[in-house]
Amino acid sequence: MRALLRRDLRLALRTGGGAGLGLAFFLIVVMLIPFGIGPDTALLARVAPGVLWVAALLACLLSLDRLFQADAEDGSLDILALSPLPLEGVVLIKALAHWLTTGLPLVLAAPVLAIALNLPESGYLWLIASLAAGTPALSALGAFAASLTVGLRRGGLLLSLLVLPLYIPTLIFGARCASLAANGNDALPAFLILAGLSLGTLAVTPFAAAAALRSQLR
Amino acid sequence: MELKVTNLSCNRGGRAVLGGLSFSLAAGQVMLLRGPNGVGKSTLLRALAGLVPCTGQIALDARQLGAEDWADQIAYAGHLDAIKPQLSLAENLEFWAGAYGGNAQKALVAFDLMPLANRLAGACSAGQKRRLGLARLALSARTLWLLDEPSTALDSAATALLAAQIIAHSQAGGMALIATHTDLPLAADTLTLSAPTQPEDDPFLDGAFS
Numbered sequence: 212m213r214a215l216l217r218r219d220l221r222l223a224l225r226t227g228g229g230a231g232l233g234l235a236f237f238l239i240v241v242m243l244i245p246f247g248i249g250p251d252t253a254l255l256a257r258v259a260p261g262v263l264w265v266a267a268l269l270a271c272l273l274s275l276d277r278l279f280q281a282d283a284e285d286g287s288l289d290i291l292a293l294s295p296l297p298l299e300g301v302v303l304i305k306a307l308a309h310w311l312t313t314g315l316p317l318v319l320a321a322p323v324l325a326i327a328l329n330l331p332e333s334g335y336l337w338l339i340a341s342l343a344a345g346t347p348a349l350s351a352l353g354a355f356a357a358s359l360t361v362g363l364r365r366g367g368l369l370l371s372l373l374v375l376p377l378y379i380p381t382l383i384f385g386a387r388c389a390s391l392a393a394n395g396n397d398a399l400p401a402f403l404i405l406a407g408l409s410l411g412t413l414a415v416t417p418f419a420a421a422a423a424l425r426s427q428l429r
Numbered sequence: 430m431e432l433k434v435t436n437l438s439c440n441r442g443g444r445a446v447l448g449g450l451s452f453s454l455a456a457g458q459v460m461l462l463r464g465p466n467g468v469g470k471s472t473l474l475r476a477l478a479g480l481v482p483c484t485g486q487i488a489l490d491a492r493q494l495g496a497e498d499w500a501d502q503i504a505y506a507g508h509l510d511a512i513k514p515q516l517s518l519a520e521n522l523e524f525w526a527g528a529y530g531g532n533a534q535k536a537l538v539a540f541d542l543m544p545l546a547n548r549l550a551g552a553c554s555a556g557q558k559r560r561l562g563l564a565r566l567a568l569s570a571r572t573l574w575l576l577d578e579p580s581t582a583l584d585s586a587a588t589a590l591l592a593a594q595i596i597a598h599s600q601a602g603g604m605a606l607i608a609t610h611t612d613l614p615l616a617a618d619t620l621t622l623s624a625p626t627q628p629e630d631d632p633f634l635d636g637a638f639s
Contacts, residue, residue: 286508
């Protein structure tokens with residue numbers, strides 16, 4: 212397991228279009244918003260949580276389509292399926308590696324970008340907390356969708372169509388949590404629902420994804 | 430250990446690729462699979478690895494194909510080498526050693542890859558990559574080796590290394606089933622596959638041509 216995590220992290224850092232791409236995309240999308248909306252600070256402050264969350268979803272998508280496809284193309288997936296590692300564990304580790312290289316940098320970059328969007332001070336802590344609790348679910352759901360499209364030659368677009376609707380609950384409660392806090396309200400209930408959704412997703416998706424991978428191998 | 434295959438049949442894309450195949454492999458036996466392209470050599474190997482669904486009785490002693498611990502006895506090397514070009518040869522093999530157990534250094538030595546250990550796999554030739562893919566076999570002790578055209582892209586020295594590994598494996602009581610078109614420098618039995626002659630049992634075609 213540790214060997215797989217180490218390999219996936221190493222690959223993400225060495226491959227062009229790996230770890231840095233999602234973060235750079237996130238930065239650019241968020242920075243485009245003030246240009247599009249104009250210098251209305253009150254309006255920016257109101258949309259900031261939603262914009263940051265939507266941009267984070269899209270940035271997560273970028274590296275998902277290669278999650279299993281690269282391994283399927285070079286035969287590694289066959290060999291992994293025959294290895295003593297359970298396929299469910301393989302899925303979980305690969306989702307974890309995806310989160311460490313894509314989700315975690317987004318969590319760390321979000322408060323810096325929130326300044327550009329004039330997010331009220333009270334919202335920062337809950338923005339970071341909601342992203343930290345929600346982005347693991349994005350990686351896990353993404354791993355499930357990636358396992359469904361692993362056999363398709365250009366599955367990236369289909370993967371986006373499959374996975375974005377699945378992201379809706381996480382998006383609703385994540386953005387709600389940050390915006391409630393920004394308006395000075397109690398964000399804890401929204402955060403708890405978000406955390407519950409995340410934990411449920413993390414518990415279920417490895418099994419679903421492993422089942423999908425087994426049927427794809429045939 | 431003995432591999433017993435009885436009445437193995439396999440369909441790919443609605444077409445019967447293997448039909449009613451039976452053979453057995455005793456401990457220490459090496460068998461070469463022969464037959465024209467498309468006759469089902471790769472499918473047979475993948476079916477025995479459990480990667481392709483098939484019917485029939487396939488057992489390794491008391492262990493049936495599809496059992497939880499079936500894969501623990503199998504070492505499979507297919508057409509693809511399962512190598513990441515962004516990692517060095519040593520890093521590639523250390524990863525598989527982490528997943529399968531075994532000693533990466535020893536496996537590198539067995540296939541004479543030590544001089545290249547720190548080179549990126551992407552910068553290696555096809556034959557060197559193939560040797561790295563085969564070095565995975567030397568990692569952990571698995572009873573049944575399933576090799577699909579293992580000598581492709583190998584030069585004669587590397588083919589001799591491969592043959593030496595297979596011979597050492599069989600002398601230790603292991604079995605090997607090898608699909609190949611070239612002659613490997615080792616003593617082995619041969620199983621020649623031919624296309625299944627029995628008609629496909631499609632209920633809608635029953636009696637249609639009689």
